[in-house]
Amino acid sequence: MTTNQQIMKNTITTGSITSGLLNPEQSQKFIQQTFESTVLGGLIRKEMRRAKTGEIDKIGIDSRILRKKTENTDDGYRQKANFDKVEYATTAVRLPWEITEESLRENIEGQGFEDTVTKLMTTQLGIDLEDLYINGDEATLDTDPDYDFLKINDGWLKQLTTGSHIEDRSAKEAGALSLNVFYDALAQMPDKYNNGTLRWLMAPSIKQKWEHYLLNENIKNGGGLSESILNAPASIPAVAVPRMPKDKIVLINPKNLIVVNSYDVKIRKTVEGKDAIMQDKRFYVVHLDFDPIIEEKDAAVLVTGLA
DSSP: OOOHHHHHIIIIISSSEEEEEOOHHHHHHHHHHHHTTSSGGGTSEEEEESSSEEEEEEEEOOSSOOOOOOTTOOOOOOOOOEEEEEEEEOEEEEEEEEEEHHHHHHSTTTTHHHHHHHHHHHHHHHHHHHHHHHHOOTTOOTTSTTHHHHTTSOOHHHHHTTTSEEEEOTTSGGGOOOHHHHHHHHHHSOGGGOSSOOEEEEOHHHHHHHHHHHHHHHHHTTSOOOTHHHHSGGGOOEEEOTTSOTTOEEEEOGGGEEEEEESOOEEEEEOOSHHHHHHTEEEEEEEEEEEEEESOGGGEEEEEOOO
16 A cells, blocks of 8 residues: 555655656545645545536435325325535645755755655645635735735635625624624524534634633633533534634534545656756655635534624
């Protein structure tokens, strides 16, 4: 079985020049490695597609469809599955880096230093991708210091501003964090989705602020508040996601969040050519594409306006 480490070794460090398209199995394992470096990676849904644009099918069944049976009678009643789709269009991205030959010669790890840097770059690639999945916004102004990064694609937060349920706290309790934030948001979630799969996605600082609030309430009320409410407000587990903004919370089943990648992952390295020779460097680049989409916006609540 091919491991992630073997993939990295075989496609990046073997030979003086590699410029190949990974086979589907290797591509999928490389993408999986980037997911493993993030909090949400093991919670969300991943889809691999050959085409850069296409559709993800949705199938739904209505509720209360059972009918009374009358012997030897067909009343003509039939139920059908409801078919829908979510379109995707992946955006191509790349991560280039370089290492001087001198740093390889003088580093105590020797050639192992190349693999160390490669693993660090792969980890950061996963972190940056999750950041884009969440915060990407193609309408980012060019005056924003992160313009070149955020404009790449629209992330989940941008997509949730239309079609999902919005709980705006800016005009309620001055945007302060309280128990009402969670229960007011939960009240907007249709009951058919409130089935034990929901999670609160929030920045670590919000979770810590929530802990601070509970501690103060404990002091004011002489104790008595359950510790379980810290990690699961309204009996729904909270997930601290480092790249979530400090003024928003999302209530959703993480499997409702989808990332589509194609098998067209390319990992290239060269130690030849004028620049490599004259600068005594090795050049690397990873090419891949992605699109973060949401299967069912009606099954999500976006909390905004937190102070």
